Structure formats: structure tokens, C-alpha cells
Amino acid sequence: xxxxxxxxxxxxxxxxxxxxxxxxxxxxxxxxxxxxxxxxxxxxxxxxxxxxxxxxxxxxxxxxxxxxxxxxxxxxxxxxxxxxxxxxxxxxxxxxxxxxxxxxxxxxxxxx
Amino acid sequence: xxxxxxxxxxxxxxxxxxxxxxxxxxxxxxxxxxxxxxxxxxxxxxxxxxxxxxxxxxxxxxxxxxxxxxxxxxxxxxxxxxxxxxxxxxxxxxxxxxxxxxxxxxxxxxxxxxxx
Numbered sequence: 001x002x003x004x005x006x007x008x009x010x011x012x013x014x015x016x017x018x019x020x021x022x023x024x025x026x027x028x029x030x031x032x033x034x035x036x037x038x039x040x041x042x043x044x045x046x047x048x049x050x051x052x053x054x055x056x057x058x059x060x061x062x063x064x065x066x067x068x069x070x071x072x073x074x075x076x077x078x079x080x081x082x083x084x085x086x087x088x089x090x091x092x093x094x095x096x097x098x099x100x101x102x103x104x105x106x107x108x109x110x111x112x
Numbered sequence: 113x114x115x116x117x118x119x120x121x122x123x124x125x126x127x128x129x130x131x132x133x134x135x136x137x138x139x140x141x142x143x144x145x146x147x148x149x150x151x152x153x154x155x156x157x158x159x160x161x162x163x164x165x166x167x168x169x170x171x172x173x174x175x176x177x178x179x180x181x182x183x184x185x186x187x188x189x190x191x192x193x194x195x196x197x198x199x200x201x202x203x204x205x206x207x208x209x210x211x212x213x214x215x216x217x218x219x220x221x222x223x224x225x226x227x228x
Contacts (some may be wrong), residue, residue, distance in 0.1 A: 004154070022115070041222075047217055091155075098207070099157055100155075100157065102154035103154050
């Protein structure tokens with residue numbers, strides 16, 4: 001069955017450093033992958049979408065890579081700030097143009 | 113430009129009662145999705161609707177659960193005869209064929225359902 005894995009342990013990063021989160025998947029060939037941010041008590045907020053033919057995507061301090069051979073996406077936040085603390089979700093898409101398969105998320109804590 | 117709105121934000125029901133969750137999509141969006149999220153778990157797709165049509169309800173239990181998106185008014189997710197296992201956060205998302213495409217979904221704040 002299709003499986004998507006994100007590190008279940010919280011990631012603690014010192015302010016100013018680069019935070020890197022991992023999303024691995026198996027038994028699936030997604031046409032695209034998305035990253036969302038979710039704060040406690042709130043709905044996910046879309047951050048970035050990367051397609052299967054793209055290696056890297058950037059948006060301000062965010063960078064996403066997508067390696068379809070390794071079946072892995074990395075999500076980087078450079079110059080991290082305490083306000084970046086949240087749970088980050090990855091989601092795979094492709095079988096349809098709307099149905100996503102979601103990871104459980106990784107909690108990121110940026111310490112001042 | 114208001115985002116996706118959901119109400120109520122919190123809903124408490126006793127076993128056997130009905131729960132009715134509402135979702136108003138972003139202005140200009142005609143595609144609505146409902147998800148369920150349990151603590152420490154990923155979002156689980158339930159149903160995808162367009163105005164007056166259910167496009168895909170493959171993630172929604174066949175019994176007790178129903179969804180609609182009428183021509184006028186919000187989308188409704190209805191859970192009849194709730195059981196404790198229905199306790200979860202229910203999120204609604206919307207998307208547009210134009211803005212970002214169907215892949216980019218914009219989420220509401222969720223309704224947290226607690227069944228006593």
C-alpha cells in the first residue's frame with residue numbers, strides 16, 4: 001500500500017540555523033508533492049508545490065527538493081526564526097488532480 | 113478576501129446525536145474537500161464536491177456520513193448517530209480551477225468534534 005513517512009519526533013533547531021525536514025514515500029509515483037504548515041488549532045496552510053520534473057523549488061527562505069529516484073523530498077528553512085515553529089506536512093498527489101496522500105507531519109521547534 | 117470559513121469551531125455531541133459541520137469556501141472557489149484528522153495522524157480524505165455534485169466520496173464511510181454542497185449556501189458534512197470514534201478534527205478545503213489549480217487547496221480552521 002502507499003505509504004508516506006515524516007519524522008514523528010520533534011525537530012529542535014537553534015534560531016538562525018537551517019532546518020531540514022524529510023518526507024519519504026513508498027509504493028507511489030506522485031506527479032507532484034506539496035508542503036503545508038499547520039499551527040495548533042488551525043488548518044494547514046499551503047507553502048510550496050513541486051512537480052515530478054522539478055528538482056528544486058524556492059520561495060523566500062524556503063527550499064524544497066524532490067528526488068523521485070530516492071522517493072524523497074527535503075524541506076529547508078534557512079535563517080530559521082521562532083515564528084517558524086509549527087508542524088510541517090507533506091502531501092503527495094497524482095492519481096487524480098485533487099486527491100492527496102498526507103504525511104502525519106513533523107513538529108519543528110525553533111529555539112531563540 | 114475571506115478565507116475558508118468553518119463553523120462551529122468546536123462541537124460537542126452525545127452518542128446517538130447528529131453532528132452538522134459547515135464550510136464556506138473561498139470566494140470564487142467551487143471545489144470543496146472534507147478531511148478528517150486524528151491526533152498524531154495525517155489528514156484523511158473523505159469527500160470532494162462541486163456545486164450540487166459529489167465528485168468523489170471514496171473516503172467517506174458509507175453509513176451515517178453524508179455531504180452536500182448546494183447551489184446556494186455552505187457545504188455541509190453531516191454525521192448521524194455519532195459514536196465516540198467520530199471524535200476528530202474535520203477540515204474543509206477549497207480550490208479553484210483558475211487560482212493555483214485543483215492541486216492547491218486552501219484550508220479552513222477546522223471543526224473539532226467531541227463525542228461524549
